[in-house]
Amino acid sequence: MARYEEIAQDLRVLITSGEYPPGAALPLMRDLAEQYGVSDITMRRAYGLLTGEGLIESRGRSGTFVREHPDRLRLTVRTRQMERDELGYYSGPETQGWRPLQLPDGEQTQVVTLLVPADIADTLGVAPDTRLTVRRRLIGDPDVETHRQLADSWLAPWVAEELPLLSGRTGLGGMYDRLEEWGSQPLQWREEISARMPSPEEAAALVMPSTGVPLLRTLRITYFAEAGPERVAEVQDIRMSAAVFALGYPLPRGESARWPVEPATGDYYQDPPEA
Amino acid sequence: MARYEEIAQDLRVLITSGEYPPGAALPLMRDLAEQYGVSDITMRRAYGLLTGEGLIESRGRSGTFVREHPDRLRLTVRTRQMERDELGYYSGPETQGWRPLQLPDGEQTQVVTLLVPADIADTLGVAPDTRLTVRRRLIGDPDVETHRQLADSWLAPWVAEELPLLSGRTGLGGMYDRLEEWGSQPLQWREEISARMPSPEEAAALVMPSTGVPLLRTLRITYFAEAGPERVAEVQDIRMSAAVFALGYPLPRGESARWPVEPATGDYYQDPPEA
DNA sequence: CAGTGGTCTAGACCACAAC
């Protein structure tokens, strides 16, 4: 084990045992380096390791502290609201005050053409290197800056072709109604939850550290399945800080619904970074 | 922006634009350092940043590569099986071959007394610094070393007192039946999903990198609610690599079930690291 | 203005991978 790993391990024990409780200040890097008889840089690596694990955080030039575990918002999906609403996010009493926020470019809704993330391409049934139009929104609590979610809506090409829905004043809520009329069958929804590290842009938009805290990601999939094989109409990609949110699902008693379980592909972020 | 961040950004663009596709080898650190006219260490930091984001990985001494996104297993819970089964994990056709694996100490089931993670203490209704007995298992596919889940079962103190269940040959499956008899009401289940970075021990047990890939975490909560306020009997803490697993939930049509939504507390790993 | 973390360099040695 490398020296910096040993030191990190020492600190880990002190932190998880409660010696340094959440919020406590850690010793100065310089002091500890001297104590251990290692160089500045080696000590920094030890601290860096723990930062990457989400155990500690350095606050600018005022010290290094044990990370507090903030309360997490437990969110549940409400299907009925989803059917009416055009906002792609989790709702409930705790999200009453939520509204669209400004994206980095100053808009509330951004419509751009991007490379489709690998797992969404897979779900939509398009080639992995396809570019599609995506509708992006940032939604959250204007008063609590960390309570926000970034939501992308990807429409299947056949939907975009069949229905002139994206334009004008037809919200997504209206779209679901129209789709059901058009397909003469009810839509179904499912969600697939995963996690990965955020891109710098995502971290900035969601006001979360870009290291130590993962992104919790929900793919909300809208599809027809009643007649014949599954036909995916839309995939919403909802991203939020895993330090701030937890997602809840009731488990119905008895046999739960199932769907095809072919392996999904993973993804990593595909947003075009500003070069 | 620091020099190493600029360089990382350059590489990010090359990777997400497909210039360096998944699996491709990145230039040697030494070469790039020379090209950019920076020191070795600065270039290492740039690479380290991208590693922490999960974009690239270095394979020992054979080079640095763009991370492949492996197929993710999409898992669904089957409630019926859960009622019968004593194994705390997600099941379905793709987990047919799964069985208990050996924990680092060589056992299949480890029963130890540990500090309760903050969010589980909260759910169980015990003080944050309580120590409780936990039953730990590692379950997975013996043939695919990354297909594994680490599951801890925490019993509420009142359950441990009321029923002599932990000992002997009474599995958890049996426990649920007995609990329902005892309480003369059906048990209910819900799941709360979150993510955080793994501890080194968790990363080792789950055969995942300890950096760049988050841990996907499910709290499966067993409780009585029919008569009076909610009474939590057990919390299972199921952890898996977010690069390998995604969790799926069907959304029932209409009003979905709800439960109390007080903020949950966050957690970080509390396992006793070997000092 | 002192304290503290952030960045950067030049140079060195090691250990394992792949041939």
Add this chain to the structure above:
DNA sequence: TTGTGGTCTAGACCACTGA
């Protein structure tokens, strides 16, 4: 054997925080 990433050091300067 060579290539490659991993680790470590001593020393320096910067920039923001907070008294």
